[in-house]
Amino acid sequence: ALAAATAIPIGSMGKWIDSLWKNYENALKSQKELINTMQVGTYVAIKDLDSIRVLIDRLEIEIESLLENADFAIREEAVKLGIEEIKKKMAVFTKNVEDLGVQADICSRDIRRARTVVLQRIIKHPNH
Numbered sequence: 001a002l003a004a005a006t007a008i009p010i011g012s013m014g015k016w017i018d019s020l021w022k023n024y025e026n027a028l029k030s031q032k033e034l035i036n037t038m039q040v041g042t043y044v045a046i047k048d049l050d051s052i053r054v055l056i057d058r059l060e061i062e063i064e065s066l067l068e069n070a071d072f073a074i075r076e077e078a079v080k081l082g083i084e085e086i087k088k089k090m091a092v093f094t095k096n097v098e099d100l101g102v103q104a105d106i107c108s109r110d111i112r113r114a115r116t117v118v119l120q121r122i123i124k125h126p127n128h
Contacts (some may be wrong), residue, residue: 009109010102015032037121048107062093 066089073082 023118027125030121034118034121034125037117041111041118043106044110044114048103048110051099051103052107055096055103058096059093059100062089062096066093078121 066086069082069085069089071088073079076082
């Protein structure tokens with residue numbers, strides 16, 4: 001009779017502990033999903049920023065080339081030749097600026113999407 005009387009509280013306590021454990025487990029799973037989502041968003045943002053860095057490097061090269069052509073035109077008094085060369089380089093430069101703008105837009109869009117996904121995950125699991 002004593003064993004039966006003590007078995008009931010221990011059984012209830014076991015269920016309570018199982019319930020607590022399950023809640024902690026669910027919270028941990030939710031946080032892991034959120035961290036994984038944040039990792040993906042961060043990876044995409046880093047790749048986009050790398051692309052922007054490459055485009056900026058190209059722009060720096062084009063600017064340097066334009067400056068060299070301007071110096072050449074002044075030094076050699078070959079203004080007409082220098083201006084023609086600058087016009088050619090300017091077309092490439094303009095395209096690189098446009099490419100940079102497109103890449104910056106893509107990066108901004110990807111960051112907004114990643115932020116939205118993270119916020120949705122946070123809202124989906126507000127207690128965890």
